[in-house]
Amino acid sequence: MKERMPRKPKFHEALITVGCLAVIMFFAIVVFDASPHIPMLLGCAIAGLVALKAGGFRWEEIQEGMLGGITQALESLIILMLIGVLIGVWIEAGVVPAMIYYGLRLLSPRFFLVATMVICSIISMAVGSWGTAGTIGLAFMGIAHAMGIPAPLAAGAVISGSYVGDKLSPLSDTTNLASAVTGVNVFDNVRHMFPVAGSAYLLAAGIFTVLGLRYAGSDPAVLENIHALSDSLNGLFVISPLSFLPLVLLVVCILLKVPAIPSIGVGILAAGVQGVLTQHVPIKGMFEAAYGGYLSQTGNEMVDGLLSAGGLEAMMFSVSMIITAMMFGGIMEKTGQMEALMAPLMRHVHSFGGLVATTVATCFAVNLVLPEQYISIAIPGRMYAQEYDKHGVSRRELTVSLGAGGAATSALVPWNTCGMFMLSVLGVSAFAYARYAFFNLLMPFCAILAAFLFKRKTPYQNMNPQTQQETL
Numbered sequence: 208m209k210e211r212m213p214r215k216p217k218f219h220e221a222l223i224t225v226g227c228l229a230v231i232m233f234f235a236i237v238v239f240d241a242s243p244h245i246p247m248l249l250g251c252a253i254a255g256l257v258a259l260k261a262g263g264f265r266w267e268e269i270q271e272g273m274l275g276g277i278t279q280a281l282e283s284l285i286i287l288m289l290i291g292v293l294i295g296v297w298i299e300a301g302v303v304p305a306m307i308y309y310g311l312r313l314l315s316p317r318f319f320l321v322a323t324m325v326i327c328s329i330i331s332m333a334v335g336s337w338g339t340a341g342t343i344g345l346a347f348m349g350i351a352h353a354m355g356i357p358a359p360l361a362a363g364a365v366i367s368g369s370y371v372g373d374k375l376s377p378l379s380d381t382t383n384l385a386s387a388v389t390g391v392n393v394f395d396n397v398r399h400m401f402p403v404a405g406s407a408y409l410l411a412a413g414i415f416t417v418l419g420l421r422y423a424g425s426d427p428a429v430l431e432n433i434h435a436l437s438d439s440l441n442g443l444f445v446i447s448p449l450s451f452l453p454l455v456l457l458v459v460c461i462l463l464k465v466p467a468i469p470s471i472g473v474g475i476l477a478a479g480v481q482g483v484l485t486q487h488v489p490i491k492g493m494f495e496a497a498y499g500g501y502l503s504q505t506g507n508e509m510v511d512g513l514l515s516a517g518g519l520e521a522m523m524f525s526v527s528m529i530i531t532a533m534m535f536g537g538i539m540e541k542t543g544q545m546e547a548l549m550a551p552l553m554r555h556v557h558s559f560g561g562l563v564a565t566t567v568a569t570c571f572a573v574n575l576v577l578p579e580q581y582i583s584i585a586i587p588g589r590m591y592a593q594e595y596d597k598h599g600v601s602r603r604e605l606t607v608s609l610g611a612g613g614a615a616t617s618a619l620v621p622w623n624t625c626g627m628f629m630l631s632v633l634g635v636s637a638f639a640y641a642r643y644a645f646f647n648l649l650m651p652f653c654a655i656l657a658a659f660l661f662k663r664k665t666p667y668q669n670m671n672p673q674t675q676q677e678t679l
Contacts, residue, residue: 276537
């Protein structure tokens with residue numbers, strides 16, 4: 208008997224998978240307030256069943272897709288676990304407390320939000336979005352708490368600044384990935400991205416400046432919180448400018464182009480040694496902080512809530528979510544279900560602006576369905592590269608679309624790997640902070656608006672609708 212060959216799924220078949228996952232996810236998270244892990248596992252089962260029954264794929268092929276998806280995320284998983292270790296050790300060693308202590312002395316509540324975004328954007332040029340949010344971003348969350356600034360708003364400022372480096376730094380992994388997928392020089396990518404990212408940055412900075420004016424810092428309760436937290440930190444830890452040494456070493460490693468994993472390792476080891484020598488923490492205590500995080504038991508609710516964080520164990524929620532999400536993404540890519548969902552979109556594209564808008568929308572859709580920012584860049588990048596070539600559009604335009612629709616929106620999706628990471632380190636869900644992550648929200652709109660307002664000279668301008676349709 209001749210073995211049945213698998214076929215590419217049709218649009219309505221792939222839509223069954225996505226629709227079922229969306230319904231399950233909605234009821235689990237919104238209605239029942241459950242974690243997204245089990246709904247995502249059910250989504251894997253549905254995607255597998257559709258591939259088995261409709262596409263004729265064998266189980267071995269589906270399993271290969273699942274394992275391939277997990278493999279793609281292994282580096283991100285290792286970085287995530289190491290940052291959990293780093294946070295626990297940095298709190299125990301006094302690095303994060305020093306950031307908060309000096310930040311409380313230097314930052315004004317009125318300009319805290321815009322200052323947070325600007326400082327995070329500068330640091331992100333060297334250490335990336337995850338490194339920025341997991342270090343200085345955590346400190347800013349503590350400062351915001353003392354100043355009476357809502358956590359979701361503060362998280363929005365941290366994330367907005369943290370993702371600037373992902374767009375404008377040649378050291379960024381996502382910038383290099385977009386360049387690799389499209390074949391565009393990384394510096395050309397950054398130069399071409401600058402007008403769009405710069406516009407979104409200035410608009411976001413203006414919004415944060417206006418929103419920050421309501422926090423004048425004159426409220427006696429706020430001032431009392433600031434002084435109480437400063438006194439508590441100074442009593443719990445030995446704080447001095449030397450406390451920043453592990454952060455300096457981490458930044459130096461990144462500037463020297465040392466890969467992320469060993470760079471974070473250097474930051475952990477330096478903080479461990481510093482904690483033993485300056486904070487007089489036993490070596491056993493540093494190991495406990497690395498695994499279980501720092502546990503504050505001062506009796507002060509504000510201090511204990513702020514400093515009890517970090518550790519490898521605390522990252523397991525996000526790690527397990529990423530694994531299940533990548534299993535689902537691997538099945539969708541291997542069995543062609545994502546391609547089946549995207550193909551009909553191209554039949555309705557008749558202009559340069561439409562091409563950019565479709566690319567941006569596709570990247571965001573991938574972040575929703577295949578929840579990993581690398582996939583949201585890699586898959587649309589591979590899919591649309593030939594379309595841009597076919598219509599005489601520079602691939603540099605594609606890199607802008609990938610950055611604006613892929614990496615920038617990844618942190619806005621609660622079940623995306625980036626959304627899960629931000630929840631782990633900042634303690635705020637994307638459901639709460641997404642509305643305040645103005646840079647991330649504005650990037651897609653700025654890219655699309657620029658495409659429609661500043662039309663490039665492409666064959667689209669010289670083709671009638673019928674010819675356009677035939678070419679597509």
